[in-house]
Amino acid sequence: MFKTVSFYTLGCRLNQAETAIIRHSFEQQGYDVLDFGAPTDLVVINTCTVTENGDADTRRLVNKVQRINSDARIALVGCQAQTQGAKLLQMPGVQWVIGNAIKMDLVNILNNLSTDDPQVMTPIIKKESFTIPIAGIDRNHTRANLKIQDGCDFFCSFCEIPYARGRARSREFNDILRAAKELVDAGHHELVLTGINVGTYRFEDKTISDVISALERIDGLLRLRISSIEPTTISDKIIESMTQQGKLCRYLHVPIQHGHDEILQAMDRKYSVQDFSEFILDAHNKIQDVCLGTDIMVGFPGETKAHFDATYELLRELPFTYFHVFSYSDRNHNKSRKFGEKVSKEIIDERSRRMRELSNRKRRTYLEGFLGKIEWVLFEQKKRGFWSGLTDTYIRVNATSNLDLSNKFLPVKLETIDNQAMAGTIQ
Numbered sequence: 049m050f051k052t053v054s055f056y057t058l059g060c061r062l063n064q065a066e067t068a069i070i071r072h073s074f075e076q077q078g079y080d081v082l083d084f085g086a087p088t089d090l091v092v093i094n095t096c097t098v099t100e101n102g103d104a105d106t107r108r109l110v111n112k113v114q115r116i117n118s119d120a121r122i123a124l125v126g127c128q129a130q131t132q133g134a135k136l137l138q139m140p141g142v143q144w145v146i147g148n149a150i151k152m153d154l155v156n157i158l159n160n161l162s163t164d165d166p167q168v169m170t171p172i173i174k175k176e177s178f179t180i181p182i183a184g185i186d187r188n189h190t191r192a193n194l195k196i197q198d199g200c201d202f203f204c205s206f207c208e209i210p211y212a213r214g215r216a217r218s219r220e221f222n223d224i225l226r227a228a229k230e231l232v233d234a235g236h237h238e239l240v241l242t243g244i245n246v247g248t249y250r251f252e253d254k255t256i257s258d259v260i261s262a263l264e265r266i267d268g269l270l271r272l273r274i275s276s277i278e279p280t281t282i283s284d285k286i287i288e289s290m291t292q293q294g295k296l297c298r299y300l301h302v303p304i305q306h307g308h309d310e311i312l313q314a315m316d317r318k319y320s321v322q323d324f325s326e327f328i329l330d331a332h333n334k335i336q337d338v339c340l341g342t343d344i345m346v347g348f349p350g351e352t353k354a355h356f357d358a359t360y361e362l363l364r365e366l367p368f369t370y371f372h373v374f375s376y377s378d379r380n381h382n383k384s385r386k387f388g389e390k391v392s393k394e395i396i397d398e399r400s401r402r403m404r405e406l407s408n409r410k411r412r413t414y415l416e417g418f419l420g421k422i423e424w425v426l427f428e429q430k431k432r433g434f435w436s437g438l439t440d441t442y443i444r445v446n447a448t449s450n451l452d453l454s455n456k457f458l459p460v461k462l463e464t465i466d467n468q469a470m471a472g473t474i475q
Contacts (some may be wrong), residue, residue, distance in 0.1 A: 050089040050121075050158070052080045058105050059096025061275045062242045063126060065193030066152065067094045068184030070125075073155045076182065091120045092154065095128035095136075097212055100377040103128060110139045123158070125151040127212035131380055133168040142166070148198075148213055149173045152180060173199070173214030177251055179223040183230035190428040190437075190455050191273075192236035196224050196259060197243030202278070204305075205316045205387075206348060208379040213244050218251045221259070228263050235455060238271035238426055239263065246274065247281020257285040264295045270457055271426060271440055273297040276343070279304070279327055280318050290335045297440040298335050302328070303343035307359030311348055314387070325366060332367040337417070339369045339441040344403055347376040347396035349387035356399050364406060369414040369442075371407040373400050411468055418443065418462045422475055425460045427453040434471070444469035 053074050057067040070092065075081055082088050091113050096102035106128055113122055121143040124136050130147040137145050146154060147170030157169070178198070186192050199214040200207075228239055241259070243249070249256040256274075263272050272295045274286070279302045289296045302324075306312050309321050331338060344363065346356070363371060375396050378385035418441075425445045427437035434446035435453040446469055447453075447460055460472040 050079065052082055052086075052088040053090040053092060054082050054084045054086060054088045055092045055094070056084045056109055057094045058102055058109075059094070059098060059127065060242075061193055061240065062195060062198070062244060063094045063096060065184050065195045065240075065242045066126075067092075068186040068193065069152060069180060069182050069195075070094075070154050072185050073152075073182050077155055077159070079155070085116060087117055088120055090123065090158075091117065092123045092125060094151075095124055095126040097128040097131055097208055097379065099374060100379075101375075103132075106136070107139065110141060114141050123154065125154060127209070130170050130173075130212045131208065133170045137166050137168050144168075145170070147171065147173075175199070175215040175217050177218055177220050179220050180227065183227045183234070185231060185234045185236070190236070190426060191238040191240055192231045192234075193242045193275075194224065194228055194231065194239045195219065195242050196256070197246050197249045200245040201248070202245065202318065203316065203383075205314060205383040206305075206345065206376065206379075208381045209244055211381040216245055216248050218249045221251045221254045221262075224259055225262055225266075228266055228269070232266055232268045237269065237455060237457060238273060239269065240273045240275050242275045245278055245281070247277045255283070256281075257283055257289075260286065260289060260296055264289075269295060271295055271297055273299055273440075274301075276301045276303060278302070278318075279324055282327070282331075287331055287334055290331075290338065293336075297442070298338045299341075299440065299442050300331060300338060301341040301343075304363075305343060305345050306348065306351075306355070307344075307362035308355040311351055311355050311359075314350060314384070315345075315348065316383075321362065325362070328366050328368070337441055339414070339443070340367060341370050341372070341442070342368055343372045343374060345374050345376055346399045346403060347391040349376070349384055349391065350389040351376075351391055360402065360406065363403070364410075368407075368410055370411045371403060373403045373407065375400055408468065412465065415443065415465050415468075415470055418470065419465070420462070422459050422461050425458055427456050427458065429454060436469075446471045447474050449474060 122141045123144040125146040129145045133145045145168045149171045199216045201216045423439040425437040459475040462470045462472040464471045
């Protein structure tokens with residue numbers, strides 16, 4: 049039916065991991081995978097619905113495809129497809145809307161279609177362990193995302209993800225190891241553990257700590273990084289592993305969402321401000337130079353100036369390196385859409401600006417602590433005349449070299465700060 053296909057990924061790192069797997073499945077079946085924007089028979093957009101911005105991005109991309117590649121058929125897959133199937137099928141050029149339960153089998157679904165009629169396929173997502181037979185080898189990136197978990201049972205009041213992704217479930221332990229070895233054999237020196245709620249990983253008697261221990265023993269793997277992880281799911285074993293400075297990166301992205309207990313309770317979060325603060329300070333004290341990131345939501349219904357100011361002061365005082373700042377938006381399924389006392393867009397925009405400015409200042413302070421130090425960098429690609437890569441503490445580093453440094457792991461003396469990155473000399 050098709051000969052050429054392109055992909056575009058919206059949203060989280062898990063979406064990126066899944067797109068890499070879907071792309072590889074098309075390659076294995078002989079399709080030519082081209083860059084997004086090139087003339088192709090099929091365009092696959094992996095959608096996001098965490099915020100209304102994700103919904104708007106889908107519309108924007110569909111319209112873009114119609115302008116530059118009007119003959120292409122469009123398949124929308126993923127979270128927004130799961131929750132808004134019939135609505136998405138009304139967009140121009142959209143031929144198929146495929147939900148999360150079956151999107152990983154997209155190539156076979158399309159190969160076996162018995163009709164060209166537009167279709168919505170969003171079956172119920174079952175709560176059961178899973179395997180993924182194809183590794184998400186990504187020729188365009190040095191690091192590879194390794195999916196170990198999906199779904200969530202927490203049901204925070206602002207979040208639609210349990211409805212889009214289903215209940216929490218975990219990938220079979222041996223299947224994770226097999227995929228990891230394939231990724232390393234393909235040249236990926238760093239793996240990023242991804243999922244919706246990775247810290248809740250449970251398969252038989254295995255936890256995420258067991259996954260980490262097993263992956264660290266893989267020859268050829270230089271680094272292992274955990275993506276965003278909920279604070280109540282981080283064990284002492286994980287902290288201990290980071291203190292040993294082995295393969296597990298000194299990096300924790302731990303969403304706080306808000307810094308006032310009244311709002312945290314309304315959000316149905318599972319910790320208090322004190323609990324969260326004590327954990328962050330403990331991790332900071334135990335793990336040398338650890339990079340600590342967080343998510344913060346601005347404008348949750350009922351957020352007053354006092355609530356925001358308390359959050360701002362808390363984040364200013366805690367040893368965070370950076371924040372991802374999100375504006376609250378009502379979703380189709382989240383409980384908080386029914387809450388009163390909505391915060392105006394103007395106030396949300398101003399509070400978001402202040403938070404981002406604070407984040408930028410804190411990142412610069414963090415970078416200043418590395419001036420003169422030698423850190424190992426896994427280089428990725430050349431941009432604007434510089435080779436660019438990351439330290440295990442998630443510092444973007446630029447360096448000059450006449451050699452090809454792609455996928456090279458080298459020590460660099462960090463000498464200057466360049467906006468939100470650093471520059472240095474290879475040792």
